[in-house]
Amino acid sequence: MKDLTAKPNQKTAVALGYFDGVHLGHRRVLQGALDAAEANNWASGVFTFYFDGLNPIKGSSILSVDERRRRMEEMGIDYYYCPGYESFRDLSPEAFVQEVLVEQMNAAAVFTGDNFTFGKGGAGNVELLSELCRARGISHTQVDMQAEDGTLVSSTRIRGLLEAGEIAHANMLLGAPYAVTLPVQPGKQLGGRLGFPTINQRYPTGMLMPKQGVYISRAEVNGVAYAAATGLGSRPTVDGEDVTCESFLIGFTGDLYGATVRLELHEYLEPTRKYASLDELHACIERAVKAAQEYFA
Template sequence: MQALEADLTASRGSSVALGFFDGVHLGHQAVIRAAAEDAAQNGCSTAVFTFQLPLNSTMKGGRLQSEAEKHRVMAQLGVEHCMEPPFEDVCGFSPEEFVEKILHRGFKARAVFCGDNFTFGKKAAGNVEMLRELCAPLGIRVQVVPMATYEGQLVSSTRIRAALAGGDIPAVNAMLGRPYRIDFAVRHGKGLGRTLGFPTINQIYPTGFAEPKYGIYITRVKVNGQWYAGATGFGTRPTVNTTGEGATCETFIPDFSGQLYGEEPELEFYEYIAPSRKFDTLEELTACVNDAAAKAKAYFAARG
């Protein structure tokens, strides 16, 4: 997937999916797939218009994925080109300017695809009906894609954040259409786990990301192209935290030995198995970690 350049799409035109696409959940995937199918049928490029927000922005809530993960999933869905300007660069466009500058001139759009709650232009002045009115004279088709549902309710990034905060990982994964995943760089910790016999990789959630519920999770980690079962603790490490440190995401990988400092392994969450708690002894902490690792290995062994 490439950043959009005029000469890449000028000859064929584009079928364009529109949205912020945080999480690229089932509803987002439906919009992107509709654009990809249309592009294939009409000899166009599959493209996405989205935008970047500062991590400290609260406009869309805590992030569900990194930009790299967002682009990886979109590329898997067939997106060839992506225009993703900073929000401040486009938020002042009127609806008319958005259609003319972005869709018509930028993408050479032949068709655009969005959900029925899509808004655009300065102060979200444009809605789907206005999009149809502005696109029609330019020969741009507008297709509204039905919103996806899960357990009878609409799938949304807000709903996924709430499930994540509640530790309902199966619901999170069902609405995402894939396992919830982080790919943050591994940092140096205090090395206590190694001392106790369960060395961990330490990945810190950046400011602005939605966080899971504090507790212990069954996870798996991709290292050098291979997946390993893992036991992940997310929280403030109440047994050993004596300085008021913030939350950490630490994963014990029982079948892997080696150091991953500075690397960005993919960590996928599958089940919440226990809340965070303060143990009376380090021996109890060690037993808890080893038990979680055994449950993780059994979980994946049962699923092949």
């Protein structure tokens, strides 16, 4: 997948949206563009965007920009265009279609969900998008939202599941395990003293944080996956203030300080709590490690 820096020579089928979870509903829109591109010998493209700092109009981001890009690339998208929100927020609907879809993306077809809005202040909706595209020889397809058990798949719903610790259900709606890719930072090295050396990662501002607790997880280091046990949240047994994502990678040896590690959460085990002793904390880690070994066996 190429970052779109100039208008492609080839016509494109473009998926439009924030796609903060690249969930099953988002994937239907993206797949629409992929299918149209294949059928017409076009390129496939995606227009999405990111926020500088806190998100003023959307909920906390489910996935980072890099993780969103990774998942779209895995689907087979050819061109990726992801400007900052501030760079186009003041465009009128007409200017957005002309400058972004026509002049930047060379669009022949556009795909959106049914709740897509665009233009300054969200002035444009799917009906106006169809009208503006039609006037420029571009087709627009409104993709029906995906439903699961009679309930729509949405970012709001997935945020709720993640915040409730229902990680397995959230992963099903995402179409892939929830994941973060974050740098490893120095910790208090308590895990090492307990026989379980851990890596520490911190969530950036604006990112959704799933329910605090102990998780079965999987970490990717230099292309190698390790089953892992992760404690997410504050550490009440130690100091009660430090909020961290702390993981023991089963079978890994080495120093990862300063490295960037991709971590998937697979199953919620139990909430974090204040243990009466470090022995009890040790026993909790042991339980989580055994559960992770069995889960990935």
